[in-house]
Amino acid sequence: ERADRDKPIDIDADQVIVDDAKQISTFTGHVILTQGTMVFRGDKIVVVQDKAGFQRGTAYGHTASFRQKREGLDEYVEGFGERIEYDTRADTVDFYIQARVKRAQDEVRGEHVTYNSKTEIFQADSKNAAAGTPGRVHAVLFPKSKEGAEAKPAAERK
Amino acid sequence: MTAVSKYRYWLPLLPLLALLAGVYWLDKQVQQEIAVAAGNQRHDPDGIMDNFHATKMDLQGVPRFLLSATQMRHYPDHDTTELDFPRVTMLSSERPPLYVNGNRGNVSSRGDEVLFHENVVVRRDAGGDQSAMTLKTEYLRVLPNQDWVNTDRPVTMFNLNTTVHAIGLEMDNKARTMKLLSQVRSEHHVK
Numbered sequence: 001e002r003a004d005r006d007k008p009i010d011i012d013a014d015q016v017i018v019d020d021a022k023q024i025s026t027f028t029g030h031v032i033l034t035q036g037t038m039v040f041r042g043d044k045i046v047v048v049q050d051k052a053g054f055q056r057g058t059a060y061g062h063t064a065s066f067r068q069k070r071e072g073l074d075e076y077v078e079g080f081g082e083r084i085e086y087d088t089r090a091d092t093v094d095f096y097i098q099a100r101v102k103r104a105q106d107e108v109r110g111e112h113v114t115y116n117s118k119t120e121i122f123q124a125d126s127k128n129a130a131a132g133t134p135g136r137v138h139a140v141l142f143p144k145s146k147e148g149a150e151a152k153p154a155a156e157r158k
Numbered sequence: 159m160t161a162v163s164k165y166r167y168w169l170p171l172l173p174l175l176a177l178l179a180g181v182y183w184l185d186k187q188v189q190q191e192i193a194v195a196a197g198n199q200r201h202d203p204d205g206i207m208d209n210f211h212a213t214k215m216d217l218q219g220v221p222r223f224l225l226s227a228t229q230m231r232h233y234p235d236h237d238t239t240e241l242d243f244p245r246v247t248m249l250s251s252e253r254p255p256l257y258v259n260g261n262r263g264n265v266s267s268r269g270d271e272v273l274f275h276e277n278v279v280v281r282r283d284a285g286g287d288q289s290a291m292t293l294k295t296e297y298l299r300v301l302p303n304q305d306w307v308n309t310d311r312p313v314t315m316f317n318l319n320t321t322v323h324a325i326g327l328e329m330d331n332k333a334r335t336m337k338l339l340s341q342v343r344s345e346h347h348v349k
Contacts, residue, residue, distance in 0.1 A: 009346040016324070016342045020288050020334040027342065035348075049320075049346075088348070 004036030
């Protein structure tokens with residue numbers, strides 16, 4: 001949700017290597033990054049920091065995962081991928097390599113899925129899919145029943 | 159050469175052998191006295207210095223390493239040096255200085271290792287794009303020549319808007335990298 005933006009960022013890990021010259025911190029070993037309701041999990045998270053504050057985070061994992069509560073709804077958006085990139089300035093989360101983003105029952109799969117946590121729109125494409133893979137996007141959308149919340153189209157086909 | 163001349167040929171050697179045996183016996187006697195003399199194993203300083211500042215230069219004569227303490231005691235039996243409230247400063251041209259201080263310290267006999275105990279604080283001023291950094295622990299090992307600092311104890315590190323708790327640290331001041339070894343918990347306050 002939007003309030004996450006100014007919550008403190010907690011990172012738990014087994015080890016961290018802080019490279020002061022390049023201002024890069026590499027957290028390794030069961031890494032959990034939490035900011036408000038947003039949670040990243042991965043085997044390794046690389047955080048590039050500048051004096052102003054937290055800049056870009058990249059999570060690597062067999063499947064690194066992302067989870068965030070939606071604004072004003074008791075629903076969570078979940079995303080998975082071998083590599084997840086998060087940029088505080090642009091508020092976007094990019095999932096790469098077997099990317100999968102789920103919201104309630106709707107799910108979108110592709111080689112690259114971008115989720116904007118401000119507008120809560122996610123976009124899937126297979127531009128940089130590895131050669132040979134079909135490079136298609138696969139979306140599963142559950143129609144909400146009449147009395148349920150109206151179903152917003154979850155993803156645009158790319 | 160008959161048996162007799164052979165015998166006479168070896169005759170001069172005998173006095174030499176006797177002399178050798180005598181010298182060996184004499185040396186044995188002297189050895190024992192010295193051992194007895196150094197028997198008192200009391201751990202007493204043989205040198206005390208108060209409120210001192212030491213500066214070590216590099217080959218170009220530029221100060222690289224400053225050591226000061228309220229008191230230094232040298233102990234001959236282990237050839238170790240103990241310091242009260244030691245303060246070390248590691249200077250370098252490309253990087254901001256690194257300050258280390260603590261309640262107690264000791265210096266190895268070769269002087270290339272300084273151990274800090276109790277309330278150890280490591281501080282580095284802001285420099286370049288890097289914010290100031292402070293680090294607290296209860297024990298720290300400093301190798302000034304290698305610009306290396308490490309500990310296996312719990313460590314707390316603060317910089318501009320991040321606090322990190324961990325156990326174990328390895329800091330290579332030359333490469334400007336710092337490795338926290340286990341149970342890392344970092345909290346970053348977004349401005």
